[in-house]
Amino acid sequence: MTLSSSTANPEAANEIGHIGRLPVRNLWLLMLYASDLFRQIDRSKIAVEENPDDIPDLVAEILARFVERRLKRNLSFGYLSKEAVLGRVRGRIDCLKTERRQLLAKGMVACRFDDLAVNTPRNRYVRAALDSIAGVVGQSELSHRCRALAGSLKQMGVTNEKPSRSEVSADRFGRHDIEDQQMVAAAHLAFNIALPTEATGAKLLALPDRNVTWVRHLYEKAVAGFYDVVLSGWYVSAGKPINWRIDKKTSGIDKILPSMRTDIILDQYDEGRRIVIDTKFTSIVTRGWYREESLRSGYVYQIYAYLRSQEDNGDPLSEHASGLLLHPSIDQMVDESVVIQGHTIRFATIDLGTTANEIREQLLHVVRISDESD
Secondary structure (H helix, E strand, O other), X not given: OOOOOOOEOOOOOOOOOEEOOEEHHHHHHHHHHHOHHHHOOOOOOOOOOOOHHHHHHHHHHHHHHHHXXXXXXXXXXXXXXXXXXXOOOOOEXXXXXXXXXXXXXXXXXEEEEEEEEOOOHHHHHHHHHHHHHHOOOOEHHHHHHHHHHHHHHHHOOOOOOOOOHHHHHHOOOOOXXXXXXXXXXXXXXXXXXXXXXXXXXXXXXXXXXXXXXXXXXXXXXXXXXXXXXXXXXXXXXXXXEEOOOOOOOOOOHHHOOOOEEOOXXXXXXXXXXXXXXXXXXXXXXXXXXXXOOEEOHHHHHHHHHHHHOOOOOOOHHHHOOEEEEEEEEOOOOOEEEEXXXXXXXXXXXXXXXXXXXXXHHHHHHHHHHHHHHO
C-alpha cells in the first residue's frame, strides 16, 4: 500500500502541529496502537513508525476499502423506531395521541412501529467518518475517494446526521456482521484521528493535566495493543483481575473490599517469566517530604501489592514476577529499578515528544530490560 503522493490535499492541515506539548502525529500513533486495526495491518509492508504523518492516509485507505467491499454486497439494514399517523394500524397504536388529536373521527390512527431501513446509526456513523477523514488526509485523490463513498451512501438513503454516542454504543453486532464490525472500527479510528487535527493549537492536552481520563485510557490501550501485536512468544492480557489472598473474612467485606486489576500482564510461559505493567498518565516523580523529587508512594505500594499478593498461589510465574510502572513524559527519561523481596520493580518513562520510531524502541527496551532483570 503506497501512502505518499505528489498531489496534496489542500484541506488537510498545512503543518502537523502539537496539542499542548504532545505532537499530533504521536497521538495518532497511540490511537493506531490502541485500535483493533493495528492487528490487521501487514507490518511486513507497512512500517507506521517510519511515516507517522501518513497515519491518517493509512486509516482513510483502510476505511475506504471496507466501505467499498461492503457496498459490493449492499449495506446492512436495520429496524428503526418510527411514529406516524396512518390510515390503517401498523405496529402499536399510540392511544394518547390518537385520542388527543381525535384521529379516529378522521379515519386515521397514530402508530408506533419498526421500519426496516438502511439509514441506521451504524451506516450514518460510517458516512460521517468518511466526511471527517476526507479533510485530514494528505492525498487529494484519497480525499476525493472518501467523499465519493460518502456520496454513494447518501444516494442509498444514509443521511449525514452523525449518531449520538448512546446510539453507537447500543448497536450490537451479530455473528454475520464481521464486515460491518471492521468498517465501524475503521470509522471510529478515523473520527479519533480527525479530532486532534481539528483542535491543533487549542491546548486540550497540556500533559499531563487536562483530559487526563481520555488520554490515560488511550495510553493504556496503546501500550497493551502494541505489545499484543509486536511481542513474539509472549501472551498479553489487559485489565486482568487479581484476587486477594484472603485467609479469613467477615460476612460484609466483599461489598466494600476493592478489587485489584492490573493494566497489562505479559507472560512468557516457555521461559517462566511474567511482567506486570501498570501504566500511569502522570509525572513519574513528585516533590518529596525530605528530598526534591520522589517516586509516588501510592503507585509503588500498588505494584508491590500486585506482585506479593500472588505468591504461593500455585502459579509458578508469580513467584518471581517483575513489575513495571510505565509513565509517559515529554523530554524526560527515567529508567530505574529495585529488587524488593525477590521481585524486580522498574520505574520507566516513554517520551511521547520524540519520534515514532524512538517510541517503538523505548516500548521494546523497557520490556527487554525488565525481562533480563528477573
